[in-house]
Amino acid sequence: MEAEIAGNQLGQFYGPVDKRDKGTPDSWVSRHPELIRLTGRHPFNCEPTPKLLEEAASRFQGLTPSSLHYVRNHGPVPKLSWDTHKLEIGGMVKNPIELSMAELQKLPTCSIPVTLNCAGNRRKEQNMIKKSKGFSWGPCAVSTAVWSGVLLSDLLKLCGPLEGAQWVNFEGSDELPQGKYGTSLDINYAMSNVNDVLIAFGMNGELLSPDHGFPIRVLIPGFIGGRMVKWLKKIEVSSKESDSYYHYRDNRVLPPPVVDSVTAEEWWTKPEYIINDRNINSAILYPRHDQSFPIDPDKSINFKGYAYNGSGQKIIRVELSLDGGNSWKMANFKYGSPKGPRHGTKYWCWFLWTIKIPIKEIASSSEVCLRAWDCCQNTQPSQPTWNYLGMMNNPWYRVKFHQRDGEIVMEHPTDMLTGKGWMVRDYQERNKPKEEAVKSSLKSFTAAEVAKHNKEDDCWVIISGKVYDLSKFIKVHPGGKKAILIVAGQDATEDFEAIHGDGPKASKEKYCIGVVSGKANL
Amino acid sequence: MEAEIAGNQLGQFYGPVDKRDKGTPDSWVSRHPELIRLTGRHPFNCEPTPKLLEEAASRFQGLTPSSLHYVRNHGPVPKLSWDTHKLEIGGMVKNPIELSMAELQKLPTCSIPVTLNCAGNRRKEQNMIKKSKGFSWGPCAVSTAVWSGVLLSDLLKLCGPLEGAQWVNFEGSDELPQGKYGTSLDINYAMSNVNDVLIAFGMNGELLSPDHGFPIRVLIPGFIGGRMVKWLKKIEVSSKESDSYYHYRDNRVLPPPVVDSVTAEEWWTKPEYIINDRNINSAILYPRHDQSFPIDPDKSINFKGYAYNGSGQKIIRVELSLDGGNSWKMANFKYGSPKGPRHGTKYWCWFLWTIKIPIKEIASSSEVCLRAWDCCQNTQPSQPTWNYLGMMNNPWYRVKFHQRDGEIVMEHPTDMLTGKGWMVRDYQERNKPKEEAVKSSLKSFTAAEVAKHNKEDDCWVIISGKVYDLSKFIKVHPGGKKAILIVAGQDATEDFEAIHGDGPKASKEKYCIGVVSGKANL
Structure with a gap:
């Protein structure tokens, strides 16, 4: 089955360098022209359109082609060579080692389908409540690929962690304003026989592309993308966590008292506020923002989307409500992976769902709400909780229905293609008078x-x-x-x-x- | 540290048999007289009062004495003997074995503090929305003890599961109307090196009491109590799940279309609806229902309670709101276990929290809401979702404030001691006219x-x-x-x-x- 989905079909984009990348440090990196760029020209941060994401998942057994996979870069893409790049593993180990990529590839490898998401997925909704410290992502900062590599636990066993080792610290090759990108993983988590932590060199049957960490990256199934250091250079086993700026100053959910940079200061290093495992989340990918449908009482709309969860815990229900949560319809859904769960119980991939809703029901409703449940019986909250970095936004996904000229028009909370959406509209209405007063002077x-x-x-x-x-x-x-x-x-x-x-x-x-x-x- | 908390102090209740048990099949079982009995005289189902639960936890490093631990029995307590009871392990294994209790105890053992809860904890709140199929539990169907036993994975390794084995099926010794109590665990879960599944013979440093499964029971940290077969007789490794009535017909969250026994029929065997890992939950144990406090603007009330979670995932925030969820205060909390987490990352016990709230703030509010967050950034829903068996109820815990004669009076949603509470009041008001019409005739x-x-x-x-x-x-x-x-x-x-x-x-x-x-x- 893996052979079917491998190859160029799901591979890198080999087209010419986009003109937006000319004059930037990434002027050598090929990128799919239809990706939505979220942070201007540089650094490169993008998500696919809902259409591309959804259609690719239907066509490729739940997977996202590498060229359409969302990307989160903090700076220039390091220009590394397969032949000269080395992975150092050291610190509190009996046998420190340095591996060439060829040596790494000779170790036992495995291929695992995994859904990755940015902790900022759906952050634009948070920013439309109040600007957070993070840039806006739409609901497509999530993608699924088959990742191939060597189990981190196998590598660590080769080196033999010493008594007292608590952390596995990763460091990338990128040169960023605040130093190297680095982060940490609890060594117990890394050594477990069911967590599937990989040092990955392959994605959908090809080597990694530059944007995804070529030649190697960390892959921690079920975790947020921010913990999966790309362009991996060094693994250090230690009694202390990474001291990287990026380990502490990003990918945290700071609690309610934190409202600005001043109040944030004392919270960065508290262990409770790190994000590792992701929360339950879901979104509607079809119908898309601004799509319209004639009000034909005999027809239905086939809603589609995704739901995902952390910790490998299964999604067990996907529900939609047309009456603000009083009653719920159950969507059909299936595990969006070309393989079954790992170890019988670990669901590392998203679930893809569909539900036909009659247009006559939609015509008498103003909004559809979506939520998913996991096998622990946890679900998404009805309302968002704003946080300083705008992380992990996962309330019910709400699409508003408007009737116009005999048609029903869909309005998503945010739409990254048009910059519109009902939360954007609300935000602009709230802030208009203030902005205008400043600008008129x-x-x-x-x-x-x-x-x-x-x-x-x-x-x-x-x-x-x-x-x-x-x-x-x-x-x-x-x-x-x-x-x-x-x-x-x-x-x-x-x-x-x-x-x-x-x-x-x-x-x-x-x-x-x-x-x-x-x-x-x- | 374990020695400190062991012994009679936390041990069984050795008093005389309660007069309520006379004339029942359990007339030989000693029980603490202050436990709240929930299903009449027989079978025995009980929870401690909020006062007993909270005070014991403060005194005993988070633990609950065995004699105060909640109990869920489906029928008479089997009268078993340490000397003659045998555990059979068979089915799809290379070497089926039968172990006496003495033989079992000679294997390597370990002691693990674990919080257990009934999947029906807080069910009375569900029943006050609409009667579910389950009997009413208050918020104290949760307790924490140090459990001692042999790791199930060690026992299974002794027997050698065969290729194709998928389930570990447990069967108890109790004789129930629908046969033996039995349930199943995925074999991958059982064999994992971090899940700590025990065949337990000890509780808080003593042998199990009859109500807790003497001489042995299953203990699956993080799971609901219903999967932890008591009076364990048989472990069968199999390619099929247990066919016990109790495996399929209990401890399931059936989805929204299921509203009665007719609609339930087709849903019992669908794997999505089983409950294993528990969800996030929390409750206020102090102040208690009906407690009152003079409105003294210089004083505070020290709120206390618990929060727990499944899958060993850490609780990272406990918050209370006096304004219906617009703003949240953070409670202080600590891990309610005499030891740290297992394997560095597995938090099998509840967290105990406290927060001082000034009376002047309480006096200008009508309600306090409580919610907890876990390290995956999942939280409790603001509103309950009713389900046919009334399982896993975990919305924000809400205590109403009333002012009466210069005092603030607390009203919990339900109170098992008095049968009162604001949800009970709501229920009675809704149902009064209907009930009265029937009865007057x-x-x-x-x-x-x-x-x-x-x-x-x-x-x-x-x-x-x-x-x-x-x-x-x-x-x-x-x-x-x-x-x-x-x-x-x-x-x-x-x-x-x-x-x-x-x-x-x-x-x-x-x-x-x-x-x-x-x-x-x-």
Whole structure:
């Protein structure tokens, strides 16, 4: 069965480099042109459209082609070589080793279908309640692939962890503003015979693509993507957790008292707030945002989507409600993996569901809500709980129905293709008066005027509809000149928002010289 | 540390047999007199009071004394002997074995603190929405003890499961109306090196008490109690699941289309609806129902309670809200086990929490809501989802505040000591007109009159305020004469409700001869 789904059909995208990547450090990386780019041109963060994700899953036994798999990069993709890259395993072990990729591949390997998701999947919904520190993902920061590699437990047994070892610390090869990307895994978890932690070199039957960690990455089934270090260079067995900035300062759900960077400060290192295993989540992929259907009382709409869970725990029910949760219809669903569960009980992949709902029922409802249940009888909450990093958003997925010209029109909470959605609409309505008051007091420029200021010594950018003169600041930018130069004269909203915290967000205002005429880019 | 908490202090109750057990098949079993009996006199099902549970946990490092541990029995307690009882292990194994208790105890043993709960914990809240098929438990069908025994995986390795084995089927020694109590565990789960499945012979440093499965029982940390067969007689390794009535017809969460015994019929054997791992749950144990506090603006109330979870997944936050969930206060909490987690990451015990809330805040609120979060970022739902067996009820635990004579009075959703609570009040208000209409048309008897009809050939009982003449029916009762005779002339509501389904509930009406004067027993 694996042979069927392997090969180019599910492989990397071999097309030319996208023009948006020209002039960035990733100008050598091929990427599928239809991926939705979420953080401007660089670093590269993308999700597939709901249509691409859903149609690929139907066609390929639940899998997502590598070229359509969501990507989360924190910086430039490291340019590594299969022939020279080495994996070091050391620290508290009897026999530290260094393995070439050829040596690694000679060890016993296995192939496991696994659904990965970003902890920020569906974050745009959180950002439409109140801006979080993270950039906006739609509901497609989730994908499923067959990953091939060597079990981490086998590698660790080769090295022999010493008494007192508690953590397995991973470090990537990427050079980021705050150092190397690194994170940690409890050694008991790593050594378990049912957790299937892999050092992966293959994805859907091919070697990893650059965006997915070539030549090797960590793969921890059921965990959020942020723990699966890409471009893996070093594994250190230790009595202490990784000290990487990215281990502590990202992928945490900080609790309700944390509302801004000041209140966040004391919470980063508390072990309760790390995210490892993911929560239950689900979304509707079809019908899509803005799709419309004639109100034909004899017809139905075939709703489709996904549901996933952490810890390998099975999804046991997927339900939809047309009356705000008073009554529920059960969807049909199946395990979205070309193989069964691992070890009889570990469901590492998503479940794909469908349900036919008669149009006459939809016509007398204003909204459909979706929730999934797992085998522990846990389910998704009806309402979101906002958190500072906007992580792990998983309330009931709600699509609103509108009637217009004899048709029913679907409105998702957010839509990453059009920038619309009912939560976006709510957000804009709430914030309009405030934004307008600020902007009406500022000088106005056209985008064409701004575009002329595109050089190092004359550098303007647009962020959220406002114009900033960064000609002086560019020399002292902590992230370097190049990061600003690639957006000089352009709208840098996504690039800026994606990687800056509250500090830069506040301090940039001293460089504001006006607003751009026309619509604000929210 | 274990030595400290062992011994009589946490041991069995050695007092005389309770007078309520006289005349029942359990007339030889010592039981703590303060346990709340939930299903009348027989079979024995009980939970401790919130006060006993909470105070014991504070005093004994999170543990519950054996004599206060909740009990779920389906029938008479089997009278077994340590010296003659044997455990058979057979089926699809290379070497079937039979072990005496002495032989079992000679194998390597371990002691593990584990919180057990009944899948019906908090079911009375479900029954106050609409009567489910299960009897009412309050929020104390949960207890924590140190269990000692032999790892099931060690026993199975001794026997050598054969290729194709998928299930480990357990069978108890009890003789029940529908046969032996039995259930099944996936063999992969049983063999895992981190799941800690025990064949237990010890509880809090003593041998098991009769109510807890003497001489041996199954113990599956993180699972609901219903999978932990007591008075264990036989382990069968098989390619098929147990065919016990109790494996299929109990401990399932049937989905929304199931509303009665007719619609339930086709759902019992579907694997999605079995309950094994428990869900996240939490409750307030202090302040208790009906406790009152002067409205002193300088004072606080120190709320206390528990939170637990399945799968060994850690509880990471316990929160209370005074404004219906708009904002949340974080409680202090600690792992309620005398030891740390197993294997570094497996939290098999509950967490105990406390939080001081100023009385002036309580005085301006009408309700406190409680919810817990686990390390997967799953949480409890705000509202319950009713299900046919009333299982796994885990919505936010809500205590209402009332002001009366300058004091704040606490009203829990249900209180098993007084039979009161705000959900009980709601239920009675909804059902009053219906009940009254039926009863006003019937003849009225006093309890004293009913009490005279207490013999086999002249046998009346009271069920939910109505009087039934069972003099003819007693001869054909499927559960035998004795079960009815022990309640003849008495209020048999709890005894009846506990073990009868919709069929008997409907058909008993043909024996109704009137109502008992005075208050209905709901």
